[in-house]
Amino acid sequence: MERPGPGFSLAGCAAALEGALGRSAARLWFKESSGRNLRGRDWIAPRGALGKLFRRGQVPEDHIERLVCEYRHSLYIHSCEQTGAGLVIRLDHPALFKQVLSNLPLYTRPTKAVAAKKRCVVLNCAPLQGNRAPESLTVGHLRAILLSDHLAEVLRQQGWVVHATPNLPQNTAVCTFLKLLRVSWASTLQTTSAEERVSDFQKILSESVYTQLGQSEAPSDRARKVLPKDVLFKVHLRQFVKEKELEGYDANLDVALVQEEALRQIAELQHTVLQEDGEQCVVIHVVGCKEEFQQQKIDLLWQILNTGIDQVTQKHLVCGPVRITGENAHLNAVEYFQFRRSQMQEASVMKYGNLVQGDSWAEIISNMTSATIKFELLATAHRSPLNLDLTQSVNISTKGTKGGAFVMYNCARLATLFDHFNKSVQQGLYPQFPETSQLNFSALREEGEWLLLYNYIIPFREVLCQTTESLSSATGIRLTINTETVCKFLVNLSMDFSSYYNRVHILGEPLEHLFNQMFTRLQLMKALREVFHTALGTLHITPPSQL
Incomplete structure (x- = not known):
């Protein structure tokens, strides 16, 4: 976990105390949080935990003296003593009040973590795909939308480059609704044309070994009639998963009936990733549990289509169901x-x-x-x-x-x-x-x-x-x-x-x-x-x- 920068931190304090007794001791110290316990101590190493390191859980006095001597100033230690409950530490409260309250930006404003390389993430909010009317959004969809919006802002504050998809056309009813909720979502006057990329995808699928019509340059009318009118291809995902030895996907995944809308979604995702000019991007599909199965199909279909760029890391952030009770359960x-x-x-x-x-x-x-x-x-x-x-x-x-x-x-x-x-x-x-x-x-x-x-x-x-x-x-x-x-x-x-x-x-x-x-x-x-x-x-x- 990346920790904040300068200033006193509880994580840094915990890490120092864990190694302060000169022994290997995972999870020895515990920070107090309740008002009752904070009256007398701020950290405690319980006697039970100490018993695994020291006879009868008694820490030798020279260990305690060395701990206090070494960390008194850096950890603001006021006292360290052995009690019936264990080894307890009380911090120097006035000194910490002064340190923290005299340097508020260090503690109250987010600090961007220093990363070795640029970190990029694409948040794909599945419920917003497909140019939905706002009335078609369920409360479960709204949960995923708000989660995407919050996560995007937290990541930006930590120094990530964040892209949100889909890019919604401005002045639509969905955009108006999102503004009412103070959702900050990417929107443009006109979405980027994906016709050329969609056409390329159709060509790839028409030649893919995973496609029902594969290798046929001019599929027969009979083969075309097998598929529903709005379905372009039937792609065998189970075969792909098995051959690539992919793990974590739903065992019931078999075939995907590919419509143009799915190709448009993948086209926008790929366009967004390519904007980062070779930087490694993590794509997070934020989706409700009811749509997770379908989103896994999009994931696998993109892998089949992704023949020209480095493999994209895809993750699925799944929201649990929203159960509504009361006379307004239908809203x-x-x-x-x-x-x-x-x-x-x-x-x-x-x-x-x-x-x-x-x-x-x-x-x-x-x-x-x-x-x-x-x-x-x-x-x-x-x-x-x-x-x-x-x-x-x-x-x-x-x-x-x-x-x-x-x-x-x-x-x-x-x-x-x-x-x-x-x-x-x-x-x-x-x-x-x-x-x-x-x-x-x-x-x-x-x-x-x-x-x-x-x-x-x-x-x-x-x-x-x-x-x-x-x-x-x-x-x-x-x-x-x-x-x-x-x-x-x-x-x-x-x-x-x-x-x-x-x-x-x-x-x-x-x-x-x-x-x-x-x-x-x-x-x-x-x-x-x-x-x-x-x-x-x-x-x-x-x-x-x-x-």
């Missing part, structure tokens, strides 16, 4: 969006009354609807089934702790907090925000403050890396990517931030002796705001500016 993707939007409109009117009108509110409601849908469809691992309750009486609310509305609400609380602070500065109640070098971060003693720094701000860049860490090491044709990571991270962050915000009064009395604590807390909130904004950016969700 398609467009109707699902409209349903959630009407709920968000109703919830906003109930909360704000007659204020909910005009273009600005329409934009807020649309953005909140997009966030709600994205969290609903992306917070579950892509390979797992997803259950949606679309019962009319089940309303969306900012008071729930699992949805996009709750995340947006807490992000908006930060915007409101800084708006209040800035207005108070203008009124002369508070001084201007000082330089971070002037702040004494030892004032951050509330346990929720360390929890927010240690569980969310410090590891944030590593969380972004975790989303795609399996991409370079995956074997087989199926790809598993942790695309649910960012949504789950934001939900957990919102829960812990909400608990802290409800308990702690950040903007204190305008008294000089209280300013340092207020400013250190505001600096912590600045970091959280940046984390929220960056994470939401990977989902193409606009951070709200008001409650």
Whole structure:
């Protein structure tokens, strides 16, 4: 896994501690995360694990002294002691608060990994192939589309060159629908003509040993009648898979009835790969489980046709089924969006009354609807089934702790907090925000403050890396990517931030002796705001500016 650059990192800390005792010890140290355990320790090597290395699990004192001496400064170690639970480490909290909060870009903005060579990926979103009308898209299709959009942005932030297919014609109904969902998808006024490439493909297939009509320059009318009217060729895929000894494909794959649309899809994919001028590209087919079988046919057909360029690496990212319950179980993707939007409109009117009108509110409601849908469809691992309750009486609310509305609400609380602070500065109640070098971060003693720094701000860049860490090491044709990571991270962050915000009064009395604590807390909130904004950016969700 590629790790973020400079600054303190939990991954780097874990790696150093694993080798610090001078023995080979895989998975010896564990980072604490619960508020209760973080009161007394930040890392622990449990006695049971130590027992495999040391007699009765007791680490010799000279080992502990050497660990502390060597890593005190680089790992910000405050203390290391042996307890009944095991060897525990407490970090230097004030020093880490200062290090992190004085260098926010190192922790709150994605860092592009330095790669030995250019890394290219083509994301082929299967549900968008074939010039579909938006009404033909199911909620399952929408899950794959949103996953493709999110994955593309995460990869771009990590330095990948990302191409998305199909390239949709502008001003179509599908493009309009995707814009409502804040999906950033490639579109042009006119798609690239593929007639010549499709014609070449037909020639290759007509001469292929895997084609029913193979080797016949002028197939007889009788042979042509065997195939349905819109089918150009019948290609024997099972024979190809067996001869090439390919693994991972569905055992039921036999023949492919090739239509022109399949050749057009492959033509665009090949054109996109060739744009990289010989660079190795990974092609990821993002597809729902119901269409996986058909997409494997496209994969194999491309391999048969791919006679002029280097072999293309193809992977399949398969989304599990979406099961809808309630009286609205029949809704398609467009109707699902409209349903959630009407709920968000109703919830906003109930909360704000007659204020909910005009273009600005329409934009807020649309953005909140997009966030709600994205969290609903992306917070579950892509390979797992997803259950949606679309019962009319089940309303969306900012008071729930699992949805996009709750995340947006807490992000908006930060915007409101800084708006209040800035207005108070203008009124002369508070001084201007000082330089971070002037702040004494030892004032951050509330346990929720360390929890927010240690569980969310410090590891944030590593969380972004975790989303795609399996991409370079995956074997087989199926790809598993942790695309649910960012949504789950934001939900957990919102829960812990909400608990802290409800308990702690950040903007204190305008008294000089209280300013340092207020400013250190505001600096912590600045970091959280940046984390929220960056994470939401990977989902193409606009951070709200008001409650």
